[in-house]
Amino acid sequence: MSFKQEVIRPVRNLLPSVWGDLFLNNDKKADLGEIEQIAEDLKEQVRKDIIVALGNQKEHTNLLKLIDTIQRLGISYYFEEEIANALQRVYEAYGDDWNGDNISIWFRLLRQHGFHVSCDIFNKYKDKHGAFKESLTNDVEEMLELYEATSLRIQGEVVLDEALDFTRTHLNDIAKDPLHNNSIMSTHIQEALETPLHKRIPRLEALSYIRFYEKQASHDETLLKLAKLGFNLLQSIHKSELSQVSKWWKDIDAPKNLPYVRDRIVESYFWACGVYSEPKYSLARVFFAKVTQTTTLIDDTYDAYGTYEELELFTEAVERWSLTCLDMLPEYMKLVYKTLLDLYQEMEPIMEKEEITPLFNRSKEFMIEFIKGYMIEAKWVKEGHIPTTDEHASIAFVTGGGGVMISSCYLGMGEIITNEAIKWAVTEPPLFKACSAIGRLLNDIASYKKEREREHFPSIVECYKKQYDVTEEYAIDMVHKQIEDVWKDINRESLICKEVPRRLITVVINYVRTLYYLYKYNDNFSEVGEDMKDHIKALFVHAMSV
Numbered sequence: 001m002s003f004k005q006e007v008i009r010p011v012r013n014l015l016p017s018v019w020g021d022l023f024l025n026n027d028k029k030a031d032l033g034e035i036e037q038i039a040e041d042l043k044e045q046v047r048k049d050i051i052v053a054l055g056n057q058k059e060h061t062n063l064l065k066l067i068d069t070i071q072r073l074g075i076s077y078y079f080e081e082e083i084a085n086a087l088q089r090v091y092e093a094y095g096d097d098w099n100g101d102n103i104s105i106w107f108r109l110l111r112q113h114g115f116h117v118s119c120d121i122f123n124k125y126k127d128k129h130g131a132f133k134e135s136l137t138n139d140v141e142e143m144l145e146l147y148e149a150t151s152l153r154i155q156g157e158v159v160l161d162e163a164l165d166f167t168r169t170h171l172n173d174i175a176k177d178p179l180h181n182n183s184i185m186s187t188h189i190q191e192a193l194e195t196p197l198h199k200r201i202p203r204l205e206a207l208s209y210i211r212f213y214e215k216q217a218s219h220d221e222t223l224l225k226l227a228k229l230g231f232n233l234l235q236s237i238h239k240s241e242l243s244q245v246s247k248w249w250k251d252i253d254a255p256k257n258l259p260y261v262r263d264r265i266v267e268s269y270f271w272a273c274g275v276y277s278e279p280k281y282s283l284a285r286v287f288f289a290k291v292t293q294t295t296t297l298i299d300d301t302y303d304a305y306g307t308y309e310e311l312e313l314f315t316e317a318v319e320r321w322s323l324t325c326l327d328m329l330p331e332y333m334k335l336v337y338k339t340l341l342d343l344y345q346e347m348e349p350i351m352e353k354e355e356i357t358p359l360f361n362r363s364k365e366f367m368i369e370f371i372k373g374y375m376i377e378a379k380w381v382k383e384g385h386i387p388t389t390d391e392h393a394s395i396a397f398v399t400g401g402g403g404v405m406i407s408s409c410y411l412g413m414g415e416i417i418t419n420e421a422i423k424w425a426v427t428e429p430p431l432f433k434a435c436s437a438i439g440r441l442l443n444d445i446a447s448y449k450k451e452r453e454r455e456h457f458p459s460i461v462e463c464y465k466k467q468y469d470v471t472e473e474y475a476i477d478m479v480h481k482q483i484e485d486v487w488k489d490i491n492r493e494s495l496i497c498k499e500v501p502r503r504l505i506t507v508v509i510n511y512v513r514t515l516y517y518l519y520k521y522n523d524n525f526s527e528v529g530e531d532m533k534d535h536i537k538a539l540f541v542h543a544m545s546v
């Protein structure tokens with residue numbers, strides 16, 4: 001007599017996609033030839049403005065303001081060369097001794113573009129007792145700019161730590177002051193306090209800044225029009241890509257074949273657009289969206305469905321990376337495995353043509369290490385092991401996904417992936433590790449309560465509590481402090497990597513900005529909140545009225 005043993009699987013309350021088939025059939029590109037021509041003429045005008053301002057030293061403060069506005073409006077990719085050249089010239093002309101106005105904008109822009117200018121200039125804002133001058137509080141815009149500049153600080157820049165405390169306190173008071181209540185400025189301040197510019201996803205910043213800028217009496221019509229047209233032009237490309245990835249995902253038919261999996265292809269594509277929205281990175285964007293959904297598929301297999309024995313088989317198959325391993329896997333896992341291998345297989349010839357095979361191969365290795373990390377987590381869960389914070393960090397650097405996610409972001413970006421960049425990326429540089437760390441910390445803070453409801457790898461919050469015998473609130477504070485420290489590390493690293501094209505560094509920063517958006521308060525990826533739904537609709541459904 002044989003007894004069929006029932007398999008006990010983890011239980012999870014799975015939320016379906018909120019989008020249904022909304023984005024599936026949007027692949028017809030509209031004919032935008034006429035709009036493109038208008039945009040071309042506007043671009044020419046802006047280009048001239050940049051060149052004229054650069055040529056006249058008296059205009060350099062305005063030049064920086066113009067560049068800042070262009071960036072915030074989301075159209076800097078039209079003027080990449082002009083902006084890089086202008087900032088290079090400003091750096092060469094002034095070094096650390098900027099003598100124009102708007103110190104904070106100067107500092108923020110130069111640091112954002114990789115110039116390690118000194119923060120000592122901010123001592124100008126202090127009085128003889130070393131405190132920030134109270135007179136600063138009379139100029140709200142200047143205080144706001146100083147606040148924004150502090151996000152670029154690195155470890156040890158005490159003047160900027162102090163400036164952050166000072167400006168945050170005063171801006172908070174202003175935002176709460178009934179005199180300013182509900183004014184455009186007070187909303188603007190509140191948004192800045194919530195998420196400083198440096199931590200915002202550029203595409204969402206464009207969305208909100210276009211609305212703000214339009215209401216400013218001093219706005220420039222050419223810039224505003226170009227921003228709106230540019231927004232719509234990008235949207236039409238993104239809609240078609242979103243339809244493409246939705247079809248790919250639809251063919252896998254997860255609701256029928258893998259019902260335990262989070263269906264987050266739209267959110268995955270949103271993530272990809274957070275990293276790069278320019279037309280020329282279409283291939284990379286589509287690939288990265290698929291990687292993110294596939295990683296989610298694998299995460300859910302380890303966290304929410306597979307038995308320990310099945311996961312061991314899957315991990316072994318991934319290490320061997322060959323379709324011949326399909327036979328050793330249970331039926332449902334075959335599809336997970338095939339999705340993973342097909343995804344890379346499809347990219348292989350393109351990567352060969354682009355001569356970036358070493359990076360492509362390393363990216364596969366990162367994926368294998370990542371999945372082996374999930375297996376270690378599964379083992380600790382099985383043993384009921386709560387790791388020390390150091391042990392936790394050692395695995396979080398792997399399953400935090402920095403290596404696999406950032407290397408995947410780079411695949412398909414074309415000629416910007418130079419040999420130097422490949423040499424740098426394959427070593428898993430500190431910037432990748434910082435992505436893993438911040439990803440894990442943000443994700444743990446957002447989801448530790450939910451994860452506690454079921455069997456799950458312990459979050460950093462649990463590890464802190466156990467190791468240091470502290471309260472939950474204290475542990476959470478420690479994690480927030482750590483997150484701020486990682487931002488400082490990212491800022492430092494992004495100034496050091498001189499051999500890597502700047503756009504590849506901003507890929508990393510944008511990736512982290514998107515993580516920050518997704519996990520700052522809740523796990524917006526698993527449980528898409530109202531704000532995120534509105535943002536996705538604004539980016540991919542509604543065109544902007546011009």
Ligand SMILES: CC(C)=CCC/C(C)=C/COP(=O)(O)OP(=O)(O)O
Pocket residue numbers: 292295296299303399400401405439443447523525526
């Ligand atoms: C590594 C990365 C960024 C992968 C992209 C897919 C994803 C959002 C996984 C996190 O799932 P989760 O919220 O369930 O996380 P975990 O199970 O790791 O706690």
